[in-house]
Amino acid sequence: MRCDVAIVGGGMVGASLACALAAGAQPWRVTLIESVALAPPGERALQPSFDARSTALATGSARLLAQLGLWESLRPLVEPIRSIHVSDRGRFGSVVMDAAQEGLEALGYVAENRHLGQVLLGGLRAASGMRVLAPARVRAIRPAAAGMTLEIDAEAGAARLAATLVVIADGARSALASGLGIASEQRDYGQTALIANVAHRAAHQGRAFERFTDDGPLAMLPLGASAEGLARSALVWVQDHAQAAAAMALDDEAFLARLQQRFGYRLGRLLRVGERQSYPLALVRASEQVRSGVVLAGNAAHALHPVAGQGFNLSLRDVAALAAVLEEARARGESIAEAAVLARFVARQAADQQRTIGFSDLLPRVFGSGVLPLAAARDLGLIGFELVPALRSLLVRHASGLGSGGSGAA
Numbered sequence: 001m002r003c004d005v006a007i008v009g010g011g012m013v014g015a016s017l018a019c020a021l022a023a024g025a026q027p028w029r030v031t032l033i034e035s036v037a038l039a040p041p042g043e044r045a046l047q048p049s050f051d052a053r054s055t056a057l058a059t060g061s062a063r064l065l066a067q068l069g070l071w072e073s074l075r076p077l078v079e080p081i082r083s084i085h086v087s088d089r090g091r092f093g094s095v096v097m098d099a100a101q102e103g104l105e106a107l108g109y110v111a112e113n114r115h116l117g118q119v120l121l122g123g124l125r126a127a128s129g130m131r132v133l134a135p136a137r138v139r140a141i142r143p144a145a146a147g148m149t150l151e152i153d154a155e156a157g158a159a160r161l162a163a164t165l166v167v168i169a170d171g172a173r174s175a176l177a178s179g180l181g182i183a184s185e186q187r188d189y190g191q192t193a194l195i196a197n198v199a200h201r202a203a204h205q206g207r208a209f210e211r212f213t214d215d216g217p218l219a220m221l222p223l224g225a226s227a228e229g230l231a232r233s234a235l236v237w238v239q240d241h242a243q244a245a246a247a248m249a250l251d252d253e254a255f256l257a258r259l260q261q262r263f264g265y266r267l268g269r270l271l272r273v274g275e276r277q278s279y280p281l282a283l284v285r286a287s288e289q290v291r292s293g294v295v296l297a298g299n300a301a302h303a304l305h306p307v308a309g310q311g312f313n314l315s316l317r318d319v320a321a322l323a324a325v326l327e328e329a330r331a332r333g334e335s336i337a338e339a340a341v342l343a344r345f346v347a348r349q350a351a352d353q354q355r356t357i358g359f360s361d362l363l364p365r366v367f368g369s370g371v372l373p374l375a376a377a378r379d380l381g382l383i384g385f386e387l388v389p390a391l392r393s394l395l396v397r398h399a400s401g402l403g404s405g406g407s408g409a410a
């Protein structure tokens with residue numbers, strides 16, 4: 001077996017890259033290898049990316065998905081974020097960022113990951129020049145005379161694949177990257193994110209809430225109504241590991257009572273909670289993103305704190321930049337395996353990555369801190385944003401991915 005680009009991992013980022021390569025002027029010969037079987041069309045995707053989480057998509061991401069021909073299918077399934085209310089529990093100061101005031105249709109959109117799975121895997125199936133091996137697991141990647149060789153364990157037995165370029169999108173703490181000797185820097189935040197969909201009495205009217213509490217940040221993102229017509233929001237609740245474990249262990253009634261006490265009544269009475277899942281949080285960054293014949297993408301390259309909803313948004317911009325660089329290399333007659341070609345991708349995304357990772361890392365530390373100067377700065381920051389429209393506009397543009405280099409939402 002031979003291909004131009006082998007993508008390891010069919011999660012949110014690997015599948016997006018496959019769709020981006022298929023949308024190019026001349027499709028590449030792409031093989032995507034995914035260890036979890038692809039669900040039949042119309043059924044729920046089983047890959048871990050497409051679990052019970054929801055993703056805040058920046059408006060810039062909506063534009064990129066439109067370029068991949070995916071937004072038309074996704075748009076009816078997402079909920080627009082019309083405003084974001086940022087507050088600090090027990091302190092002065094709150095900020096409302098409003099799309100209409102900024103002349104925007106929405107500050108971003110909330111997509112349930114299961115819907116993202118349906119649309120991305122649908123795009124994958126429809127893509128020309130695409131071969132999908134699933135369930136199949138890449139055991140090892142080795143440099144070869146012309147490109148790379150992948151050793152694959154599939155249901156039919158072991159196989160080898162020759163690829164000019166391998167994109168490793170196998171998630172955080174990539175075993176394949178470390179097998180190639182690529183180290184990763186990992187900083188544990190000592191926190192766990194607990195997620196669940198929550199039904200509530202009052203309508204959200206497109207408002208997302210980001211509340212910074214002493215325990216950690218808590219976000220409620222607007223979702224479409226439940227089958228019974230109840231208003232719903234997606235909860236992301238960051239706490240230390242012990243508190244999160246205790247909250248996971250509560251029965252639904254006790255959980256809702258505890259959440260109501262932390263979040264308040266901005267969405268009225270909390271009525272029901274869906275499946276809860278938890279994710280221990282760490283900042284993970286690969287020491288190298290490219291090597292001759294190899295690129296790391298998505299969580300394999302950088303996994304971020306979810307407080308600012310930036311991880312997938314950043315990865316999608318990486319994916320678009322990588323697809324563009326590969327296209328340009330082909331037009332110039334260069335090999336897409338060349339380190340110099342791949343270094344252009346790194347250079348193109350360096351400022352965006354640095355800014356976005358820095359912002360995602362700073363936010364939980366400043367807002368999660370009980371240290372007095374930081375707490376004071378935090379209050380001033382929030383009040384300052386409310387008082388100084390220019391500052392607030394800047395934050396809105398950052399949140400909606402319109403600022404220079406763009407970023408995530410909510």
Ligand SMILES: Cc1cc2nc3c(=O)[nH]c(=O)nc-3n(C[C@H](O)[C@H](O)[C@H](O)COP(=O)(O)OP(=O)(O)OC[C@H]3O[C@@H](n4cnc5c(N)ncnc54)[C@H](O)[C@@H]3O)c2cc1C
Nearest residue numbers: 009011012013035049056138170171298299309311312313
């Ligand atoms: C609680 C939470 C909330 C979040 N909210 C947001 C948000 O609002 N906005 C946002 O932009 N981002 C958000 N993120 C970040 C976002 O979820 C990640 O950026 C995204 O999931 C990364 O996807 P990925 O494809 O890189 O990795 P993964 O989802 O880990 O996918 C990796 C895939 O590779 C496959 N695989 C692994 N090893 C192999 C192998 N050897 N061979 C073949 N296949 C393999 C796996 O089966 C899997 O399907 C959030 C994250 C969390 C934890």
